[in-house]
Amino acid sequence: PKPDTDEEEWAQKYGIKPITLPSGNTVYFGAVISMLDQEMLLPYFDQRRENLLEYDISQAIQKVGSPSTSKVGLLSVLNLQGGRSMIPGQPPAQKWVFLNELEKSVTVENLALTIEEIPDDINLLIVLHPRSFNSRLRYAVDQYVLRGGRLVVMLDPNARIDMTSPANQFGQQPQLSSDLPELLKQWGVDYDVAKVVGDRLNATQVNTGQGVMSFPMWMTFRSDSLDQKHPITAQLENLLFVEAGSLKKAADSKTEFTPLLSLSSKSGLIDAFQLRFAAPDQLSRDMKVDGEAKAVMAITTGIFSSAFPNGQPVKEKKNPEASAAGEESEEETPLKHPHLLEAAKLNSILLFSDVDFLSDQFSVQKLNFLGQTIIQPKNDNLNLMLNAAEHLSGNEALMSIRSRGRFSRPFNRLLAMQQQAQLRHQTEEKLLLSQLEEVQQRLNSLLESAGEQGQSEVILPPEVQIEIEKFREEERQARRKLREVRKILRQDIERLGQGLLLLNMLLVPLIVGIIGLIVYRLRTRRRRKTIR
Numbered sequence: 001p002k003p004d005t006d007e008e009e010w011a012q013k014y015g016i017k018p019i020t021l022p023s024g025n026t027v028y029f030g031a032v033i034s035m036l037d038q039e040m041l042l043p044y045f046d047q048r049r050e051n052l053l054e055y056d057i058s059q060a061i062q063k064v065g066s067p068s069t070s071k072v073g074l075l076s077v078l079n080l081q082g083g084r085s086m087i088p089g090q091p092p093a094q095k096w097v098f099l100n101e102l103e104k105s106v107t108v109e110n111l112a113l114t115i116e117e118i119p120d121d122i123n124l125l126i127v128l129h130p131r132s133f134n135s136r137l138r139y140a141v142d143q144y145v146l147r148g149g150r151l152v153v154m155l156d157p158n159a160r161i162d163m164t165s166p167a168n169q170f171g172q173q174p175q176l177s178s179d180l181p182e183l184l185k186q187w188g189v190d191y192d193v194a195k196v197v198g199d200r201l202n203a204t205q206v207n208t209g210q211g212v213m214s215f216p217m218w219m220t221f222r223s224d225s226l227d228q229k230h231p232i233t234a235q236l237e238n239l240l241f242v243e244a245g246s247l248k249k250a251a252d253s254k255t256e257f258t259p260l261l262s263l264s265s266k267s268g269l270i271d272a273f274q275l276r277f278a279a280p281d282q283l284s285r286d287m288k289v290d291g292e293a294k295a296v297m298a299i300t301t302g303i304f305s306s307a308f309p310n311g312q313p314v315k316e317k318k319n320p321e322a323s324a325a326g327e328e329s330e331e332e333t334p335l336k337h338p339h340l341l342e343a344a345k346l347n348s349i350l351l352f353s354d355v356d357f358l359s360d361q362f363s364v365q366k367l368n369f370l371g372q373t374i375i376q377p378k379n380d381n382l383n384l385m386l387n388a389a390e391h392l393s394g395n396e397a398l399m400s401i402r403s404r405g406r407f408s409r410p411f412n413r414l415l416a417m418q419q420q421a422q423l424r425h426q427t428e429e430k431l432l433l434s435q436l437e438e439v440q441q442r443l444n445s446l447l448e449s450a451g452e453q454g455q456s457e458v459i460l461p462p463e464v465q466i467e468i469e470k471f472r473e474e475e476r477q478a479r480r481k482l483r484e485v486r487k488i489l490r491q492d493i494e495r496l497g498q499g500l501l502l503l504n505m506l507l508v509p510l511i512v513g514i515i516g517l518i519v520y521r522l523r524t525r526r527r528r529k530t531i532r
Contacts, residue, residue, distance in 0.1 A: 017044040017372060031057070038064035044372065070106045070393040071121055074099075075137070076128035078162060078355075081110065097364050097375055098382055105386070106393055113137060116312070117335050118144035124393040126152045129159055129355045131178040135313035142183055142307050146340040148347060150392040155179060156355040157196050157245040157272040177272060178355070182307040187300050187349055188253030196275060197246040197294055197353075198287045200266040204240065208280045215280050216287055217243050217270070219263075219296070220379075227260045232350075232387045233297075236380040240362055243275060245353035246294040255302030259295035267294055297384075301348040311339045350388055357381045439474045 002008065003026065012018070016030035031042045040060040045053065074080065082095035102108055109122070116136050118125055125144055130153070133141075145151050156162075159176045179193040198216030202225065206215040219241045226233040239261070246269060249257035268289045275283065312335065356362055363381035367374040377383070 014039075015041050015043060019044070031060070033057075033060045033064050035064045040064045070123045072102065072106050072108050072389055072393055073111050073118060073122040073125045074108060074128065075111050075113065075115075075125065075130070075133075075141070077113070077131050078129050080128070094360070096358070097360050098358050098385055101382060101386055102389055105390055116140055116333065117337065118149060120336075122149065124150045124152065124389060126154070126389065127180075128154045128358075129156055129162060129178045130180055131159075131162065131175060133180070134316050135308075136315060138180060138183060139308050139312050141180075142186075143337065143340060145304055145347060145349065146306060146343040147337065148343065148345065150348075152350045152352075152388060152392065153180065154352040154355050154358070155191060155193070155245060156243075156353065157193050158243045158275050159355045160242060161356050161359040161361065185250065186305055186307045187351075188250045188255030188257060188302060189298070189300055189351060190248040190250045191245055191351075191353060192269075193245065194272055195246060195269040196243050196272045197263060197267060197269055197296065198284075199263045200287075200289065201264040203284075206280065213281060213284070216268075216284055217275070217280075219244070221261060225262055225264070227258070227262075230258075230260055230299075232391050233260050233384070236384055236387075238379045239381055239384060240357060240379050241296050241354045242356040242362055243272075243354070244296040244357075247296060247298045247351055247353050248292075248294060249300075255300050255304075258299045258301070259293075259297070260299060261295060261297035263294045263296065265289075265291050267292075296353045298351050299348050300351065301346060303343050303346055304349075305342045306340060309341060350392065358385055435474075435478050439471055439478060442471055 008028070011028045011030075014032040016028045016032065019027045019029060021027060030044045033040045033042075042056060042060055079093050080096045080099050082093045099108065106123075109119075111118070111122075113133070114137075117140050122144075125141070127141060130138075141151070155178050157177045159178065162174075162176050177193045179191070181193075184191055196217055197219075199219045200214070200216045202219045202221055203214035203216040204218035204220045205212055206218060208215075221239040221241065223237045226236055226239075228234050241261075246263075247259075249255075266289050268287045270283060270287050274286065278286070315332070358381060360366070363378060365376045365378055367376060
């Protein structure tokens with residue numbers, strides 16, 4: 001609006017963000033949507049969210065026109081709401097962007113981990129990283145499903161984002177995994193909490209400090225890995241899953257298992273504990289491709305039975321001494337619903353084997369613009385979870401609009417060539433590392449046997465010295481060959497990129513030049529014919 005007008009005053013009143021240009025003029029570039037007593041403010045249209053402009057406006061119109069009555073319940077040990085950090089000395093945690101976005105379309109209720117029954121007004125329950133859920137809480141989830149409640153479960157064998165897990169009192173590593181073993185068994189799902197899945201064909205390029213490599217435990221999925229017929233995953237193009245687990249149908253299950261996000265034939269498993277100690281290149285070499293079908297996102301459907309046939313478990317006592325002294329209440333609160341052994345009708349459960357993909361670190365980029373935080377998606381991770389929440393809670397109006405964004409246009413051919421180059425050199429690198437380790441072991445064994453006399457200084461026989469020098473020379477040669485292999489790998493990858501760049505730069509001018517030459521020759525011939 002023009003300065004000093006009623007329109008400018010209204011813009012300021014509604015809270016539209018003023019932008020001061022280098023010339024000193026003030027510009028307002030936002031919108032306010034109002035209907036009766038409902039208002040929705042879009043303070044600023046940021047060009048970096050251009051592909052989400054239609055979604056932002058449609059969402060605002062829907063919110064003022066027909067406020068959602070769907071309610072989503074959240075059960076999680078993670079600090080999704082932000083606020084005071086769970087780690088002493090750390091700055092306050094920020095609220096997850098996923099939660100902010102979800103609250104724009106549905107009502108979200110954070111349920112206490114001490115709850116013993118899921119409320120009836122919850123249209124969808126999201127169980128996010130159920131680490132150390134007590135038996136009564138697991139029973140509450142079990143009965144909610146049997147009553148027909150819709151459920152999303154997000155598990156993780158190695159949740160990087162979990163900073164709330166306490167270290168063991170004996171100095172052991174904190175627990176970062178989550179599992180619901182007895183429930184998964186009844187739902188017909190096989191999930192090994194001690195294993196992390198990797199996929200060589202969907203490996204993500206990461207910087208390890210020693211160069212860029214394809215890390216198979218960080219998986220970037222394209223549209224060909226997704227079920228494009230399902231409304232949750234249709235139109236999605238780019239997903240990043242970080243150190244996820246493997247989901248499969250249990251061998252004796254009668255339920256229907258539908259993978260929505262499948263791994264390629266070049267996938268395999270490694271032990272989750274290795275991720276805390278081994279380097280990325282070592283983890284990549286240790287992963288054995290098994291060719292088995294696996295998923296990191298799936299739906300299981302069936303008439304489910306209870307994992308607690310004897311009813312609600314006995315309440316777990318945290319402090320037996322206080323309980324005996326009467327300081328801890330033993331009074332039982334009666335449940336509203338009777339115990340169910342089996343569901344009355346078919347139900348479906350959506351399962352994920354990763355939690356990290358939903359965190360801000362792996363899903364969005366936060367930019368500061370004139371004091372305002374702009375959220376820019378890195379991939380389709382947020383869209384995936386928001387689609388799932390809205391689809392299962394019965395609020396699907398904006399799903400198709402949200403999924404139209406395009407976040408990544410990779411050179412798929414170049415990525416495939418880089419992966420082939422890495423696989424070609426990885427076998428040779430592994431062989432050299434094995435030889436190097438063997439030489440080091442033989443050298444150490446020889447030095448130890450020579451020093452068994454316990455003297456501070458040991459005079460080695462000439463033949464032993466010659467043998468040691470021979471081993472050290474073998475070690476130097478192995479290290480030199482290893483450096484050469486890694487150098488060749490880097491050069492191959494760089495050569496591929498440079499070749500593609502050169503092709504793109506020269507191909508179009510070359511085609512234009514050839515066409516120009518052909519046109520010139522044709523015109524020259526016509527002139528000659530005309531002259532004759």
